[in-house]
Amino acid sequence: MNNKQNGSHRHADVLVTDPDLPPVAVDPQQAEAEDRRWTPAKIALWLGIALLGGVSWAVLAIVRGETVNAIWFVFAAVCTYLIAYRFYSKFIERNLLKPDDRRATPAEYKADGKDHAATDRRVLFGHHFAAIAGAGPLVGPVLAAQMGYLPGTLWIIIGVIFAGAVQDYLVMFFSMRRGGRSLGQMAREELGVIGGTAALIATLAIMIIIVAILALVVVNALGESPWGVFSVSMTIPIALFMGVYLRYLRPGRVTEVSVIGFVLLLLAIIGGGWISETAWGVELFTLDRITIAWGIIIYGFIAAVLPVWLLLAPRDYLSTFMKIGTIIMLAVAIIVTRPEISVPAVTEYATTGQGPVVAGTLFPFLFVTIACGALSGFHALIASGTTPKMIEKERQTRFIGYGGMLMESFVAIMALVAALSIDRGIYFAMNSSAAATGGTIEGAVAFVNGLGLTGVSLTPEALSTMASNVGEESIVSRTGGAPTLAVGIAQIMQGVFGGANMMAFWYHFAIMFEALFILTAVDAGTRVARFMLQDSIGNFVPRFRDTSWRTGAWICTAIMVAGWGAILIMGVTDPLGGINTLFPLFGIANQLLAAIALAVCMAICAKRGFFRFLWIPAVPLAFAAVVTITASFLKIFSPVPAIGYWAQHAAFRDALAAGDESFGTAKTVAAMEAVVRNTFIQGTLSIVFVVLSIIVIATAILATIRSYRAGGGTDSEDPPVASRVFAPAGLIATPAEKELEARWAALEPGGRPARTGH
Amino acid sequence: MTMPQVLTRARDTAREVAWLFKGIMGENAYQAYLDHHERTHAGGLPMTEREFWRDKMDRQDANPEGRCC
Numbered sequence: 046m047n048n049k050q051n052g053s054h055r056h057a058d059v060l061v062t063d064p065d066l067p068p069v070a071v072d073p074q075q076a077e078a079e080d081r082r083w084t085p086a087k088i089a090l091w092l093g094i095a096l097l098g099g100v101s102w103a104v105l106a107i108v109r110g111e112t113v114n115a116i117w118f119v120f121a122a123v124c125t126y127l128i129a130y131r132f133y134s135k136f137i138e139r140n141l142l143k144p145d146d147r148r149a150t151p152a153e154y155k156a157d158g159k160d161h162a163a164t165d166r167r168v169l170f171g172h173h174f175a176a177i178a179g180a181g182p183l184v185g186p187v188l189a190a191q192m193g194y195l196p197g198t199l200w201i202i203i204g205v206i207f208a209g210a211v212q213d214y215l216v217m218f219f220s221m222r223r224g225g226r227s228l229g230q231m232a233r234e235e236l237g238v239i240g241g242t243a244a245l246i247a248t249l250a251i252m253i254i255i256v257a258i259l260a261l262v263v264v265n266a267l268g269e270s271p272w273g274v275f276s277v278s279m280t281i282p283i284a285l286f287m288g289v290y291l292r293y294l295r296p297g298r299v300t301e302v303s304v305i306g307f308v309l310l311l312l313a314i315i316g317g318g319w320i321s322e323t324a325w326g327v328e329l330f331t332l333d334r335i336t337i338a339w340g341i342i343i344y345g346f347i348a349a350v351l352p353v354w355l356l357l358a359p360r361d362y363l364s365t366f367m368k369i370g371t372i373i374m375l376a377v378a379i380i381v382t383r384p385e386i387s388v389p390a391v392t393e394y395a396t397t398g399q400g401p402v403v404a405g406t407l408f409p410f411l412f413v414t415i416a417c418g419a420l421s422g423f424h425a426l427i428a429s430g431t432t433p434k435m436i437e438k439e440r441q442t443r444f445i446g447y448g449g450m451l452m453e454s455f456v457a458i459m460a461l462v463a464a465l466s467i468d469r470g471i472y473f474a475m476n477s478s479a480a481a482t483g484g485t486i487e488g489a490v491a492f493v494n495g496l497g498l499t500g501v502s503l504t505p506e507a508l509s510t511m512a513s514n515v516g517e518e519s520i521v522s523r524t525g526g527a528p529t530l531a532v533g534i535a536q537i538m539q540g541v542f543g544g545a546n547m548m549a550f551w552y553h554f555a556i557m558f559e560a561l562f563i564l565t566a567v568d569a570g571t572r573v574a575r576f577m578l579q580d581s582i583g584n585f586v587p588r589f590r591d592t593s594w595r596t597g598a599w600i601c602t603a604i605m606v607a608g609w610g611a612i613l614i615m616g617v618t619d620p621l622g623g624i625n626t627l628f629p630l631f632g633i634a635n636q637l638l639a640a641i642a643l644a645v646c647m648a649i650c651a652k653r654g655f656f657r658f659l660w661i662p663a664v665p666l667a668f669a670a671v672v673t674i675t676a677s678f679l680k681i682f683s684p685v686p687a688i689g690y691w692a693q694h695a696a697f698r699d700a701l702a703a704g705d706e707s708f709g710t711a712k713t714v715a716a717m718e719a720v721v722r723n724t725f726i727q728g729t730l731s732i733v734f735v736v737l738s739i740i741v742i743a744t745a746i747l748a749t750i751r752s753y754r755a756g757g758g759t760d761s762e763d764p765p766v767a768s769r770v771f772a773p774a775g776l777i778a779t780p781a782e783k784e785l786e787a788r789w790a791a792l793e794p795g796g797r798p799a800r801t802g803h
Numbered sequence: 804m805t806m807p808q809v810l811t812r813a814r815d816t817a818r819e820v821a822w823l824f825k826g827i828m829g830e831n832a833y834q835a836y837l838d839h840h841e842r843t844h845a846g847g848l849p850m851t852e853r854e855f856w857r858d859k860m861d862r863q864d865a866n867p868e869g870r871c872c
Contacts, residue, residue, distance in 0.1 A: 158839030159862065164826070171827030181872035255872050296856040299830040353867070354860035361870065365828060423871045431868050569870035576867055592865055635872070 056765040060147040067788040069768045070146030070438075071781045079779055080135075091131070098124025105390070106195060112385040113194070115462045119379065122202055122458045126451045129206040134214065134447040141650060141658045142218050144439035149768040151224045151434050161225075163437040166444060166772065173432045173449045175365040177213070177424045178372070180562045181417025181635070182453055184262055184526035186461035187533075188628060189414045190472065191402040193391040194465050196411050201461065204412070204419030205454035208665035212420065212639055213428050214446035215646040215662060220429035221436055222762040228429045228642055229577070232741070234761045235648040240744030244641050247737035248426070249577055251634040253605065254730065255423065256570040257612035258631040259563045260345070261624055264337045264617055265525035266556050271330035272321040272516055274337065276553055277560045279313035280360065281344070287359035302359070303366040310363065314553050318516060338617045341567070342610040349571040349602045357568050364565040367558045375459055375534060382540035384466035387500070401477040401496065402524075403628055404687040409676040413632030418457025420669060422638025424450065426573075440774035448776075463533030464526075470494075470503030471511055471520070475529050478622025479522040480710035489521040516549030525624045531555035571609070575601045615723050620716040621693070621709075629680065630727060633673050637738040640669040644745030651749040654757030659749070670742055677735035681728060690728035697721045832859060 062069055101121035104113060138144060152163040164172070189197040220226055226234075229248060233241030267273045287306045295301065320326030332340070348356050394400035395407040403414050417423070428446060436442060464472070473496065474482065474489040482489040486505045493503045512520045515535060520528065535551035543550070576592060578601045583590030589597045616623040643666035650659055683689030686696045697720045700708040711717045752758045771789050773782040804812070825831055833855050840849040850858060 156839060156843075158836040158843075159832075159859065160866070162832075162835050162839065164835070167823055168826030171823070172829070175827065176868065177871045179871045259872055291856065292860075296853045297830065297833050299828045300825050303828060352860070353863045354857075357867075358860060358863060362828060364870075369824075369827065417872060421871070423869075426869050427871055563872075566870045566872050569867060570872075572867040573869045 056145075056148070059765050060145070060767045062147065062767065063769060066769060067771065067785060067792070069771050070440075071779070071785060075781050076779070079781055091128075094124050094127050098128065105198060109390070112387045114383055114385055115379055115466065116383045118194075118198060118458055118462050119376075121198070122455055125202050125206070126455065129210075130448060130451060133206060134210070134443050137211065137214065137447075137658075137661055138440070138443050141655055141661050142215070142442075144218065144442060145765075146438050146440050146771075146774075147768055148439055149766040149770075150221055150436045150439060151763070152436055153768055153770060154766040155224065155434070161434045163770065163772075164435040166437060166441045166774075167776065169432065169435055169437075169441075170445050170449055170776075171369070172435070173427070173445050174452050175368055176427045176431065177421070177449060178368060178453045178456055179417070179566050180259060180262065180527070180559050181421060181423070182457035183460045183530055183559060183562075185415040185417060185632065186457050187464040187526035187529045188403050188476065189411055190388065190461060190464045191392065191400045191476070192395040192407055192411060193389050194386060194461070195390040196395055196407055197415055197461050198458065200411055200415055201419050201454055201457045204415075205450060208639070208643075208669065209418075209420040209424070209454065210447045210450035211661060211665055212422075212642050212646070213424050213450040214442060215650075216425045216642050217428040217433055217436075217446035218439075218442045219646060219649050221433035221439065221442060224763045225430060225434040228425045228645065231429065231649070231761075232641065232645050235645055235652070236741065236744040236748055240741050240748075243737045243740040243744070244645070245577070245581060247641060247734065247741060248638065249574060249581070250730070250733060250737070251422070251638045252570055252574045252577075253608040254612060254630055254634045254734075256345075256567050256574075257609035257616065258624070258627055259570075260338070260341050260567055260609065260613045261616040261627065262525040262527050263341065263560050263563050264334050264613070265523065265624055266527040266531070266560065267332070267337050268334040269331060269519070270517055270556075271327050272317040272549075272553055273556050273560075274330045274332055275320050275326070276310075276313045276317035276557050277564075278340075279316070280310065280363070280557070280561060280564070281356070283309045283313065284356050284360040284363060287363065288355040291359060292354050299362055303362045306359070306363045307366055307370075310367075310557065314550060314557055317553060318549060321516060334617045335614070338610075338613050341564075342606060342613065344564075345567050345571050345610070346602060346606045348568040349575060349606070350599060357565075357572070360561070360565055360568065364561050367561055371558050372456055372459075375463070375537070376455075378537050378541045379459060379462055382537050384462070384537060384540075386462070386465045388465050388469060389499075392498075398685075398688070401473060401481055401492075401625075403625060404685075405629065405676075405679070409672040409679070410629060412672040413629055413636055413676045415457065416632040416635040416639075418454050418460075420636060420639050420665065421453075422635050422640070422642055425638065425642035437770065437772045438768070438774065441772070444775050460530055463537060464529055465533075466536060467529065467533050468503075468507065469498065470501045471507060471532070472529060473498075473501070474503060474508055475520050475523045475532070476526075477522060478524055478625045478710075480620065480622045482522045484519075484522050486519065486521060514545065514548045515552035517552075524622065527556060527559045530559070571602065571605050574605045578605060612726070615726060618719060619723050620711040620720055621723075626690075626723075626727065629676065630730060633676050633680070633731070634734055636669050636673040637677075637734050640666060640673060640738055641741045643669060644742045648745045648748040648752070649760075651752035652758035652760055654752070656753060666742070670738075673738065674735060677731050680731045681735070690724045690731060694721055694724035694728060697724070 097120055101117045104117045105121055152161050155161040186197050229245050232244035267277060283306050287302045290302050398406035470493050473493045477492060482492045486508050490503050490505050515532060531552045534555040535548045538551040539545055539548045579589045579592055579597060616627045643662050647662040647666055650662055679688055680690050684692050686693040697708055697717050701717050706714055708717050711720050771785050833852050836855055837849055
């Protein structure tokens with residue numbers, strides 16, 4: 046390897062350290078020596094982690110008892126994450142990214158105390174985690190639980206190590222080296238006009254579908270639930286109050302107002318319980334799903350055009366507060382209660398593809414059903430943008446990027462455990478579409494018992510008892526994952542706090558926090574998409590570039606809301622069950638975005654000339670591309686109507702042409718026409734996504750080959766600037782880092798380039 | 804460890820947790836701005852707390868941050 050490519054020698058002429066200051070980076074050789082020094086205690090520690098992880102995996106994968114305890118999922122996940130973080134992410138750091146702490150980050154060389162502000166690594170880890178974690182990792186694993194616990198667990202853990210965390214880490218690092226440029230800008234630079242434009246259109250289309258399907262999850266959770274409708278709609282006045290409080294009463298008291306908001310939120314949940322027991326409350330707040338969908342569409346438009354301080358920012362504070370609190374609480378509760386799980390390791394649905402929750406076999410549909418938690422393309426939009434502008438030192442990207450995604454994966458594992466801990470009969474009754482169960486207890490019992498699952502015999506009493514325990518009229522066909530997860534969380538939480546009497550509270554608490562995440566994602570997604578659209582239209586009509594131009598903002602917001610709103614209404618009214626047919630599209634869209642991000646990363650690595658380790662982004666890219674393109678092709682070309690959108694389309698069209706008045710689960714001609722229309726839209730979207738992604742991936746491969754022939758390429762990084770600050774890289778400072786920290790702390794305050802943070 | 808030491812340690816830990824939590828919520832943005840202003844000795848007086856938060860929200864209006872699914 047020549048000097049130009051070796052991280053520690055690159056730009057040696059520019060990166061001169063100020064002789065009056067202590068070193069700004071740990072000496073690479075000293076760090077290397079520290080890494081390679083294996084003391085007996087260190088060996089024992091890692092052997093212990095490996096052994097515990099190995100035993101846990103053996104229990105999950107090989108030992109076949111009646112039940113398996115949830116604690117083994119926690120141990121298997123945590124031990125594997127630790128090993129991956131310590132060894133694989135370090136391998137990537139050393140061989141592929143080669144961060145150089147002598148180089149200033151954008152937070153240092155563009156410091157303005159506002160958008161570009163160096164932030165303590167632990168705080169930034171929390172920020173970044175709060176930005177990437179949402180409802181996605183909570184919902185996907187629930188739906189995938191129909192294939193048994195093992196496929197989902199394996200994919201969440203292995204997927205995050207080799208794909209998801211790698212994507213987040215690489216995108217964050219490359220964006221940081223480019224002053225915090227967005228994924229779209231990087232795609233344009235690396236892939237040229239065609240690839241860049243395709244990436245931009247794909248991103249916009251994917252954002253629309255993701256927002257639509259997230260909104261559909263909320264609608265399904267709130268439909269016919271007066272309690273849920275009341276408490277979730279109360280989040281709007283609560284957020285408005287918080288916004289006014291922060292603007293006029295006590296600016297900057299973010300934690301204080303979040304605590305107040307949280308207390309009000311708890312009151313809203315308790316109040317929802319009272320209201321759902323009064324006749325007027327039930328009458329007022331029992332809304333059908335179409336009304337709720339329209340409510341969310343109108344809300345989404347208003348939230349995206351209102352000033353941020355009034356609704357979006359306070360809601361975001363509340364959502365962050367809930368996110369951190371609830372996730373810690375759930376982890377503690379799972380460890381305390383350690384539920385027994387009686388789901389088989391692998392069910393027949395993995396191979397037959399006839400699962401009632403989401404149709405399709407394990408390959409490829411498991412990998413698109415669980416998107417977030419294992420590999421989520423949406424993260425690439427977060428990891429390029431805000432976070433890279435706040436990183437203090439280059440080497441911290443491993444902890445924040447790779448480590449942050451491991452944390453999200455752990456959330457997905459907890460969601461999986463929560464979903465697995467509920468009775469299987471109830472699981473299938475809740476997650477089979479109303480088209481299959483008829484929406485009634487008798488229908489659900491007949492359908493679930495007719496599935497012929499060993500060990501499952503559902504009674505009508507089990508369903509009605511569970512419904513009354515969680516304070517709902519019915520739990521049959523509450524599809525979308527959120528209600529199932531809420532039942533699982535309620536069961537786990539009541540084991541720690543409050544017992545069976547508190548179950549209804551915990552159920553609605555869980556529904557509330559999922560809805561809160563999703564509505565925050567809907568607001569923010571609509572707003573971000575609007576800006577992207579304004580920027581794109583601005584290429585043709587320059588006036589649209591001006592984001593403060595009201596008319597332009599309203600037009601673009603309306604276009605975006607109309608886009609996701611139409612898909613939402615389509616999903617709500619779909620005679621085939623909506624979420625069950627649409628969810629694969631969500632996963633496919635998200636994974637295709639991941640493929641685009643990884644393709645851009647691969648092209649960048651090739652330009653840097655690191656061909657030996659190009660497999661680090663290329664392997665997950667190949668996997669994501671194969672999975673999503675196969676899934677898309679199945680959705681487009683499969684002759685099985687349950688899987689192929691066009692096969693379904695043709696079947697219903699033919700039935701209409703033959704003069705049938707009902708077909709399958711569509712009981713009227715209007716319903717049949719709806720299926721024909723919906724499958725046309727879904728099929729078209731599948732084609733659009735896959736074609737755009739193939740263009741992006743192909744241009745990335747071409748760019749990579751070009752770089753290979755030329756032995757590298759001109760890199761598009763910002764010019765290096767010498768750093769004048771020091772901070773440790775990981776969560777815990779190493780001895781060498783502590784020594785440097787002490788030397789920096791001993792500097793006269795006047796001589797020290799002051800840092801933010803403590 | 805004696806009792807007072809334990810108490811001191813506990814108080815320090817509680818402070819650290821509170822600092823971390825406030826940081827994650829974004830509460831110390833104004834302090835970071837003041838530190839930056841003081842360090843760079845940028846001309847003029849820094850914004851007041853109220854002005855700073857207004858300005859921050861206005862900047863967010865123009866540069867929305869994504870939130871993930």
